[in-house]
Amino acid sequence: MAGRRDGSLMREKGQSVLRSRIVVAIMIGVLLGCVCAFLFPHGFFNSDPLFGNSRIGKSDMQIDIAACESPEHINALKADIVSVSEKNSELKKQVRVLTEKLRQAEQGKDHAQKQFLVLGENHKAGPFGTVKGLRTNPTIIPDESVNPRLAKILEEVAVQKELIVALANNNVKEMLELWFTNIKRVGIPNYLVVALDDRIEEFCKSNDVPVYKRDRDEGIDTIAKTGSNHAVSGLKFRILREFLQLGYSVLLSDVDIVYLQNPFDHLYRDSDVESMSDGHNNMTAYGFNDVFDEPAMGWARYAHTMRIWVYNSGFFYIRPTLPSIELLDRVSDRLYREPKSWDQAVFNEVLFFPSHPGYDGLHASRRTMDFYLFINSKVLFKTVRKDASLKKLKPVIVHVNYHPDKFSRMKAVVEFYVNGKQDALEHFPDGSDW
Numbered sequence: 001m002a003g004r005r006d007g008s009l010m011r012e013k014g015q016s017v018l019r020s021r022i023v024v025a026i027m028i029g030v031l032l033g034c035v036c037a038f039l040f041p042h043g044f045f046n047s048d049p050l051f052g053n054s055r056i057g058k059s060d061m062q063i064d065i066a067a068c069e070s071p072e073h074i075n076a077l078k079a080d081i082v083s084v085s086e087k088n089s090e091l092k093k094q095v096r097v098l099t100e101k102l103r104q105a106e107q108g109k110d111h112a113q114k115q116f117l118v119l120g121e122n123h124k125a126g127p128f129g130t131v132k133g134l135r136t137n138p139t140i141i142p143d144e145s146v147n148p149r150l151a152k153i154l155e156e157v158a159v160q161k162e163l164i165v166a167l168a169n170n171n172v173k174e175m176l177e178l179w180f181t182n183i184k185r186v187g188i189p190n191y192l193v194v195a196l197d198d199r200i201e202e203f204c205k206s207n208d209v210p211v212y213k214r215d216r217d218e219g220i221d222t223i224a225k226t227g228s229n230h231a232v233s234g235l236k237f238r239i240l241r242e243f244l245q246l247g248y249s250v251l252l253s254d255v256d257i258v259y260l261q262n263p264f265d266h267l268y269r270d271s272d273v274e275s276m277s278d279g280h281n282n283m284t285a286y287g288f289n290d291v292f293d294e295p296a297m298g299w300a301r302y303a304h305t306m307r308i309w310v311y312n313s314g315f316f317y318i319r320p321t322l323p324s325i326e327l328l329d330r331v332s333d334r335l336y337r338e339p340k341s342w343d344q345a346v347f348n349e350v351l352f353f354p355s356h357p358g359y360d361g362l363h364a365s366r367r368t369m370d371f372y373l374f375i376n377s378k379v380l381f382k383t384v385r386k387d388a389s390l391k392k393l394k395p396v397i398v399h400v401n402y403h404p405d406k407f408s409r410m411k412a413v414v415e416f417y418v419n420g421k422q423d424a425l426e427h428f429p430d431g432s433d434w
Contacts, residue, residue, distance in 0.1 A: 135270045135365055137321040142247030150212060151246050157192050157210045162249035162264065164191035167236050170199045172255050178410050179255045180209050185418070186259050194239060214239065234335045234343040237328045244320040244328070254314035254399070256406040258413045261396040266373055267317055271365040272324045273351065275316035276374040276399065279309035280383065285371040311351065311366075313344040315374065315399055323364035327351060330362065377409060378402040385425045403432050 125131050144151040157163055164183070168176045176193070183191050195201035195213040204211035236252060243250045251263060267274060279285030287308040295301050318324050330350045335341055355361035371379060375395040381403070384390040398413045400406045405428075415424035 137272055137319075137323055137365065139247065139320045140245070140322060140325070142320075143245050146245045147242045149215075150242060153192070153210070153212050154243070154246060154248055157190055158248055159190040159264075161247060162190065162251065164188065164251045164253050164263070165194060165240070165243065166191070166253045166255050167194045167196060167239065168200050168255055169196040170203075173200065173203060175255045175407055175410065176200070176203075177207070178407070178414070179253075179257060179259075180204075180207070182259045182414065182418075186262055188259065188262050188264075190264075196235075234332075237332045237335070237343070237347075240318070241325060241328045241332075244318065244325050247320050249317065249319045251317045252315065254401070256400045256410065257315060258398045258400075258410050258417075259396075260394055260398065260417050263317075263374070263396050266370075266396050268367055269317075269319070271319075271367040272321050273311075273316055273318050273327065273364060274367040274369060275311035275313075276369045276376065276397075277309055277371050278312050278376060278378075278401070279368075279371055280376070280379050281371075284309040286368055308352075308368075310344060310348040311368070312376065312399065312401060313347040314401060315397070321364075323362060327362055327364055373397075375399070376401050380413070381409075381425065381428055382430045403428075405432070 154163070166176070166179065180191070180193070192210045192212055193200070193204050195204060195211050198213075201211055201213045240250055240252060249269070251267075277285040285308075287306060290305045290307045292303040292305050293301055294303065318327075327347075327350055331343065331346050334346045334350070335343055338346075350362055351364060351366060353359070353361055372384075372390070372393060373396045375384065375398050377398065377400045380398055384393075394417060398410075398417075400409045400413070403409055409428060412424045412428065415421040
């Protein structure tokens with residue numbers, strides 16, 4: 001019993017000592033906490049960047065905020081923004097100018113070098129009869145910045161980067177309607193009317209015809225609205241340039257044309273310009289050796305000449321190449337400087353005249369279309385309608401270019417080839433009445 005009491009007393013004494021130590025530890029902790037709170041009122045880790053000088057920091061911050069909010073400072077900032085914006089616009093303008101100069105410089109490189117880039121490395125000449133020169137010039141790099149609005153329209157209308165384009169004002173409304181009616185009947189999807197006045201634009205829209213009206217241009221608009229047929233015809237060379245710059249091949253079409261087949265199924269696309277001819281047989285359309293006789297020259301009285309009838313500037317296919325754009329530029333420039341000139345004559349002179357002293361000719365490849373498929377009205381009324389075999393052939397298009405009574409002859413062409421009326425062409429004279 002005495003032993004159990006001694007053990008119990010010892011356990012009670014040990015527990016008392018442990019409790020005393022815990023109390024002392026708690027008191028020391030509280031004391032240290034009070035000291036730290038007094039010495040470090042903001043704590044050991046303070047995110048305030050102004051720690052250590054809080055009164056001064058807050059005062060400075062209030063001053064800075066007040067300064068930023070002052071009207072003078074705000075106006076100064078606005079002025080700086082305007083100045084920077086103006087400088088930025090000027091820099092952008094300079095970049096555009098430099099880009100255009102670079103593009104022109106690239107286009108101005110030697111033509112032979114451009115052919116070299118297409119053909120690759122130099123080649124040795126092959127065996128006799130196997131050598132073929134470059135037929136097709138490379139297409140240009142499209143530049144959509146030239147006319148973004150037109151670029152968007154062409155992206156929707158064109159098929160494989162090519163389309164038919166016609167210019168029209170209200171003076172040719174009847175022929176235009178017959179023109180696009182037959183295009184729709186044949187099923188040609190890629191065509192576009194360039195409206196030269198508001199009435200034609202609305203007329204096309206009301207008939208679900210793809211139409212594009214250019215942005216206002218006083219010089220062009222005056223001719224477009226009031227000019228003669230020849231004057232309006234001359235505009236196409238300036239307007240077509242943008243189509244080519246955007247990278248599209250164009251089949252330029254006058255509106256006095258009846259479409260009987262899809263012309264894109266009958267193009268070769270191996271030349272810069274592929275045009276219908278004003279010729280009426282193999283010799284006149286494709287060229288011939290014409291002998292000039294001058295008896296006064298005696299033994300040398302005969303001089304051989306090469307002749308070909310002109311290309312029709314109212315129906316030709318033109319690819320987006322450098323020579324093609326140069327052709328349009330040269331013709332446009334001539335027509336501007338020589339306002340009484342006929343656009344078709346200038347078109348052919350630029351296309352065919354060779355280089356000679358004082359003149360650098362145009363290096364453009366050319367192809368003449370089959371004159372029985374792309375038929376002019378002289379061939380139709382003077383030859384085809386009188387030949388039983390030729391009457392059975394169905395041309396791709398008929399261009400009523402040789403006769404002034406265009407609309408009545410266009411309707412007769414539709415009657416003959418579309419509706420099968422065999423005598424529809426008979427009552428017209430070979431030529432014109434005046």
